[in-house]
Amino acid sequence: MLNWIMQLQLLLAALSTFLPLAPSESRERIADVLDAAAKALAAGGAIAGNIDDLAVKLAAVRAEVEAMVAAGRQVTADELDVAMARVRAASANFRAALETAEAAARG
Amino acid sequence: MRNPLRALALACALTLTPACASMQVGETRIENPVAAARTLDQRAYAVLHTYAAIIEEATDIVRDPATPIGFKRALGQAERVATPAAETLQIAVTAYVQARADFEAASGESQPTLERAAIALTIAARRLSEAVLAADAPISELEDLVRARRG
Numbered sequence: 001m002l003n004w005i006m007q008l009q010l011l012l013a014a015l016s017t018f019l020p021l022a023p024s025e026s027r028e029r030i031a032d033v034l035d036a037a038a039k040a041l042a043a044g045g046a047i048a049g050n051i052d053d054l055a056v057k058l059a060a061v062r063a064e065v066e067a068m069v070a071a072g073r074q075v076t077a078d079e080l081d082v083a084m085a086r087v088r089a090a091s092a093n094f095r096a097a098l099e100t101a102e103a104a105a106r107g
Numbered sequence: 108m109r110n111p112l113r114a115l116a117l118a119c120a121l122t123l124t125p126a127c128a129s130m131q132v133g134e135t136r137i138e139n140p141v142a143a144a145r146t147l148d149q150r151a152y153a154v155l156h157t158y159a160a161i162i163e164e165a166t167d168i169v170r171d172p173a174t175p176i177g178f179k180r181a182l183g184q185a186e187r188v189a190t191p192a193a194e195t196l197q198i199a200v201t202a203y204v205q206a207r208a209d210f211e212a213a214s215g216e217s218q219p220t221l222e223r224a225a226i227a228l229t230i231a232a233r234r235l236s237e238a239v240l241a242a243d244a245p246i247s248e249l250e251d252l253v254r255a256r257r258g
Contacts, residue, residue: 017116018116019116020112020113020116021113021116053164053167054160054161054164054253054257055138057160057163057164058138058139058140058157058160059138061138061140061153061156061157061160062138062139062140062143062153064140064156065140065143065144065149065152065153066143068144068149068152069143069144069145069149074146074148074149074204074207075148075149075151075152075200075204076204077201077204077205079152080148080151080152080155080197080200080201080204083152083155083156083159083197084155084193084194084197086155086156086159087155087158087159087162087190087193087194087197089159090159090162090163090166091162091186091190093162093163093166094162094165094166094169094182094183094186095183095186097166097169097170098169098179098180098182098183098186100170101169101170101174101176101179102176102179104172105176
C-alpha cells in the first residue's frame, strides 16, 4: 500500500513539472487539482502507515512464535500471563476510546 | 533553446516518470502468526498476541474523528464478543500448561498417578483445542472490520 502511494506521489511530482507547459489560463486550476491529489495521497499514506503498524506487530509475534518452534520450546505460564495482560489492557483502552467517541457523538 | 524553462520541465518529467514506475519501497505484508505455531500452546499464545494487536489497531480507528460512529459501534460489538472468547482461551491454555507440567512431574510416579495425569492432560488439550476454534470466528470478525477500514 505504502509502495503504491509513494509511486503515485512521485508520479504527481513528475506531472507537476509539466505545469509550465500548460496554457497560462488553466495553469492555476491544474496546480489546484494536483495539490488536492497530493493532499489526498498524503492522507492515504497516513492510513497506510497504520495498517503497516499492524503488519509490524503481527510480524513481531510471528517471529517470536517461529523462534519458539525452531527451539522446540513450550510456552510458559508467565508468557501467557503477559499475553493476556496485553489483551486486557488493549481491551480497556478500546472501551475507553469507544466511550469517548459515544460521548462526542451525543453532544 | 527558445524556452529553457519548458525544456527543463520536460527533462525532469522524463527522468522522474520511469523512476516512479520502477520504484519498490516498503512492501506491506500482513503476517499470520498463528500459522507459524506448531503446538496447541504456541497456537493459543499466537492467537492472544494477534488479538491484542488487532484491538490496539481498532482503538486507533475508534480515536480517529473521521471514522463514522456506526463503524465504531460495529467494532465495539465485535470486541464485546471476541474478548470473552480470548479470556476463555486464556483459561483453557493455562489449564493445559498446568496439566502438561503435572504429567511431566508424574513420569516417575506410579502407574495410576501417571494415568490420571495423562487423562487430565488429554481433557485439557481437547478443551484448549475447542477454545482456539471458538475464538477464531469472533477474532476474525474484528480483524476483518479493522482491515476493511485500514486496507
